[in-house]
Amino acid sequence: MHRGREAPICTRMSHPLVFDRALLRARQARALALGPEPFLLERATEDLSERLLTVKRRFETAVDLGTPTDLLSRALAGHPGIGTLMRAAPLAAGLAASERTIVADEEALPFAxxxxxxxxxxxxxxMVNDLPGAFAQVRRALKPDGLFLAALIGGGSLAELREAFAIAESETTGGVSPRVAPFADVRDMGGLLQRAGFALPVTDVDRVVVRYGSPFTLMNELRRMGAGNVLAERRRVPLRRATLLRAAEIYAERFSDADGRVRATFEIVWLSGWVPHESQQKPLRPGSAKMRLADALGTTEKPAGETP
Incomplete structure (x- = not known):
């Protein structure tokens, strides 16, 4: 596609290998085979559709990047603000072959x-190892005044499960290994968008607390989300039964309600940014204001250092 321009040559910088991407694809494929659990994705899809409706402009060429399953693409089909919508994702993300699908990895975008x-x-x-690099690639692929709108799992997600496993593993093995991914914090997102060259960055968080019959029900749903442990530094030996049972026990002791059901917290971090364009709002130049702040506040201006 877009044969009129040559695809950019990306210079890949060295970055930490946090996630085992091959294992991630295998876990996503297993989730599809088991029957995926879609409630978080459904929530994000509905929210994203509503956010797009508030943008009063038309996007002729749009891409759904990496979203697990085609849920978002189907929801946006026929959206009044979108012309052509393509889906770009790895095969393991449930990508079905069609003229509007592109097999691609979020870490190496194929767009001009x-x-x-x-x-x-x-x-x-x-689950991208080089998130700043991915943002920069999206920025380059967008036209001036193009929009990037995304939802990511945030750093406060599954704090309960992380704590339960850390204590259980320390008690049963004498050490702690990473079990839950270190997702990005919302406080970092705005800076990353600006670093990638986006203007007017906006971030916010949707915190969702879900209740389960037991910690094992939660773990089963995470497996059906393709959200098993894919950390590159994970321990390569099977999880001990004693550790698993102790983690479930600690979880129930610390994070259960009066009816015995346990809580799990998920964070959905929202971010948006625009490619700079001359039509966008810009901050006023220093000294260009036509009214003094003191006049606007109805106070008397005092020289610096003078006691009121």
Missing amino acids: NGSLDLVVSALALQ
Whole structure:
């Protein structure tokens, strides 16, 4: 596609290998075979659709980047603000072959510079090893005044499960290994968008508390989300039964309600940014204001250092 321009040559910088991407694809494929658990993705999809409706402009060429399953693409089909919508994702993310699908990895985008008007993504980019690099690639693929709108799993997700496993493993093995991914914090997202070259960055968080009959029910749902442990530094030996049972016990002791059901917290971090364009709002130049702040506040201006 977009044969009129040559695809950009990306210079890959060295970055930490946090996630085992091959294992991630295998876990996603297993989730599809088991029957995926879609409630978080459904929530993000509905929210993303509503956010797009508030943008009063049309995006002729749009891409759904990496979203697990085609749920978001189907929801946006026929959206009044979107012309052509393509889906770009690895095969393991449930990509079905069609003229509007592209087999691609979120860490190596195949789009020409300035070829897209809109890039959306739901619950996929949290597993990218080089998130700043992925943002920069999206920025280059977008046209001036193009929009990037994405939802990622946030750093406060599954804090209860992380704590229970850390204590259980320390008690049963004498050490702690990483079990839950270190997802990005919302406080970092705005800076990463600006670093990638986006203007007007906006971030916010949707915190969701879900209750389960037991910690094992939660773990089973995570497996059906393709959200098993894919950390590159994970321990390569099977989880001990004693550790698993102790983690479930601690979880129930610390994070259960009066009716015995346990709580699990999920964070969905929302971010958006625009490619700079001359039509966008810009901050006023220093000294260009036509009214003094003191006049606006109805106070008397005092020289610096003078006691009121």
